[in-house]
Amino acid sequence: MTTNDAAGFDEFVAARSAALSRTAYLLTGDHHLAQDLVQSALLQAVKHWRRIHTSPEAYVRRAMYHQNISWWRRRRFTETGLGSYDDAGPASDPDLRLTLDQALARLTPKQRTVLVLRFYEDLTEVETARALGLSTSTVKSTTRQSLARLRTLAPELAELIGADR
């Protein structure tokens, strides 16, 4: 790895770290986890920097998606059980942003990731499936389940989410 590589990497980080941070936060719902996620994905990018011939950002984002789900798989047996995700969240919060934030936190990382890719990254179902290594039908069903769960968890979001589809 040459100095040019390092300079290119620094340039990439300076230009895109803010965008990556936003996506990482949406994926994790936690600033510390988001920071770890970004750094981990960037570290992986460094290891393969010379082989990333197309878009470094696409590589890093994809690494973040997979890393987030991978972390969740490792943690889920020691942390909150899936049952709690079905409980309705507190509806008294007047701030809609916070309510959406809390509702997202109660989704599984897979559901949250699919939603982020579909509605924040604006990827199509096919692109989402390719990015996550899933089938298109899985993406469809996961999207449907995620939205339904959001409606259950935060009824006041129903207007935002729209009808079941």
Add this chain to the structure above:
Amino acid sequence: MTDLRSQLHRVADAVEPLPVDDDLWQRGVAARRRGQALVLAAVLAIIASITWSAVLLQTPDREARTASTLPAEGAIPQVIAGVPADLEPTSDLAVGRASVAFVSGQREPVVVTASDGVAHVLDLPSFGPDRAAYALSPDGRRLAYGAEPDGTLARIEVVDLETGESQVYGSSNTGSLEFDALAWSPGGTWLGWTSTAVGDRTGIVGAIRVGGRTQREVFVDGTVPQLAAADDGSLGLSWIGGALAINRPGADLDRIRPAPPGAAGAFSPDGRLLALASGPGRESYTLDVTTRQVLRHPFPDDTLADSVVRPVGWVDERLQLFLVQPVDGSDAELVVTTPEVDDQSTWRRRVGSVAATGVTNLSVAVDLVPDLDGTSSQELTHDFGDTTPGQRDVSWIIGLGVAAAIAVLMALRWLWRRLLG
């Protein structure tokens, strides 16, 4: 759904850019190098495992596999021991060059092949009932034994161990002749034999030119249980009473007086010296046939206790190989030495060991003893390990295979992640 999209952007936009460590690039490069080193190590381990396994599979036994010092012509086994009672005799006598021959505890004729140290029980046709006349040539290629076929005269058969073919040599005497001992000359050109006196029949000794038609027989008074043959056809004869005589072709018996302190054992290649069988004692003896002088070489201090010493052969004109059997019944050992002590003398013990039981009438292919290089670390015999059929140790092969499989799986995992990454 547009609202959800905008709300997500709102949530995201509120996030401040997260800090990125300054040394991230250096850490990534270091991690990459560690990964490359691990991959390189795994590849080398796989290559080494595969190469080693290939070598192992082509080598018949564990010790031979690790023995880089095994000469191409083979070697004498470091440990000479009896064979299992259930070892199946082979009628195919072309077993290959042998290093050792002996009669087992079950009275079966055994040879140990020089290339692999494996013992073979031979199904020798009409091998004499007393199984005493049995000798391997110094080069290990021929095996002589006394045969006593039913209804016919006793004879000597010489088996070529590389082809399995036999040559038969008979005696011109008739009657109840029994061969009691055989002795090869150092070059394998002559084979001496003796037949002790039975009843009113006098003893007979003879010499056969192997591969030729020349042979002679000499009637002797009394019993001559031990003899040695020289490459000029001379015989060294020892009587039970201790007398020793030299019988040269075309000459009368030449009695050595006074009687030397041992029996005829093995002539040196030039025929000038005759190593003597003696004991119990703590020295070896050699007769200078020309001067009639007895040369002696005492065991070095604090080495061997009182032992019976039997010449096995000569490594060259100077070095002798003795089988030294301690009288306390412990295992015998092979000793390389010189006829006497001088400024160039040698005395080296533990060249090989011979089990105290289950090994009789031992003869050794002394030509397989390598030339001494002057170092005490030189191995004159070879450790073939466990050569017992069916006892091959495969546990370490299994272990190596498992290690190789793990290495392969790790490499595949790395490759998989690399391709997907």
